[in-house]
Amino acid sequence: MGTALVYSEKYLQHRPGQGHPERPERLEAIVGALKRAKLWGEPNTKVIEPALAKRENIELAHDAEYIALVEKLSSFEKPLDVDTSVRKNTFELAMLAAGGAIDAGRAVLSGEASNAFALVRPPGHHAGRNRGGGFCYFNNLAVMVERLKREFKLKRIFILDIDAHHGNGSQDIFFNDPSVLYMSLHQDGRTLYPGTGFVDELGAGEGEGYTVNVPFPPGSGDAEYAGVMRELFVPLTREFKPELIAVSAGFDALADDPLTQLGLTTQAYGWLTSCVVEQANRLCGGKVVLTLEGGYALKLLADAAVNVVKVLVGQELEPPQESRRLPVIDELKKKLASYWRLEQHLKIVHTCV
Ligand SMILES: [Zn+2]
Incomplete structure (x- = not known):
């Protein structure tokens, strides 16, 4: 048991271009600090070397035509969009990143690890069913979640996306x-x-009420995130009763x-992880899997990642002193009242916030 870190030096070979913020030094900084x-x-x-994802697993989250497009663009080195260049090795490295996420999830669900962090590049949460970008x-x-659902017969998985950008790709796949x-916490x-x-993007069809945007x-910064975790994340997880909490860790x-204008401290990343681990301990035997998304301030990124892993291995980090309620909390509570009974869980004393 213990914490699994999934990583390959091959992830450093992904080079989107001169001056691009999503650069290999990000992972080097994290690994060096750890x-x-x-x-x-x-x-x-426990450090695990990932295996390449099988194409059939990528197809669980993406259309076959889109996968073929990325493969083709790789051979021609044509970009997906202005920010998302494609090189000869991009297709294979993207498969290896998805494989790393699967291996992290599998380590936790099989009982080999109590929790896991997939330290992968390129990131994934802007990639939707038939498009990439960002x-x-x-x-x-998403590939990991779809694979685990089938392999371990999971019926309820909670995704918390804390990248500063909205995970439009993940939302698309699970809408x-x-x-x-x-549930995504992101800059407006x-x-x-x-x-x-936005708050009115709540899912559709059978999935209505299962997408929550904050x-x-x-x-x-920390105080605003504390309010949202206490008043929305904790009651939602308790209502949903997940069998796994997966975190898009941006x-x-x-x-x-x-790239962004939010103000979290490096300690907040440890505390956010504490909050997730605490709910997972209560609801699903502590099963938490994180995958790396964005983060471009190298020094702070590395310090925050260290705080996350400290919590995963069992250290506790104090929540921020102050908690501030954003108006969006009431707006969301009103909208979510048709789907979830959140108020009853607010009476419970939370230690995480
Ligand atoms: Zn981002």
Whole structure:
């Protein structure tokens, strides 16, 4: 048991181009900081070398035509969009990133690890069923979730997406799916790419009520996140009763991130993880899997990732002193009242916030 870290040096070979923020140094900074903190390998963590995802597994989250398109663009080195260049090795490395997410999930569900963090590149949460973009090719976390659902007969998976950008790809893949509750905490789409993720995007068909978007105004930080975790995340997880909590772990909500305007501290990432682990301990035997998404301020990114892994291996981190209620909380509670009984869980005393 213990914490599994999934990583391959091959992930450093993904080079989107000169001056691109999604660069190999991001993972080098994280791995270096984990080594210095003695969190890399025995006795504290187990490092797993990932296997390439099988095409049939990628097809669980993406259309076959889209997968073929990424493969073709790779051979011609044609970009997916202006921010998302494609090189000869992109197709294979995107398959390896999805494979890393699957291996992290499998380690936890098989009981080989109590929780896991897939330290993968390229990231995935902007990749939808038939499109990529925003530095993403295949949706690593979605591929993992779809694979685990089948392999371990899971009926309820909670996804918490804490990347500063809305995970429009993940939302697209699970929009009609009541077996996956997708909750995204992100900077307001009126002020940031991809311009989606508003409170009235709630899912459709059988999946109505299973998509929850929390847009934060620019400048929001630890206190605002604390309010949302206490008043929305905790009651939602208790109502949904997941068998696994999967986290799209983007570190670009950190203050100083060059692409966004949020203000989380590195400690907040540890505390957010504590909150997730606490609910997972209560609801699903502690089963938590994280996959790396964005995060572009190298030093802070590495420190925050260390805090996340410290919590995964069992250290506790204090919640922020202050909790501030954003108006969006009441707005969402009103909308979610048709689907979820959130109020009853607010009476419970939470230690996580
Ligand atoms: Zn992002």
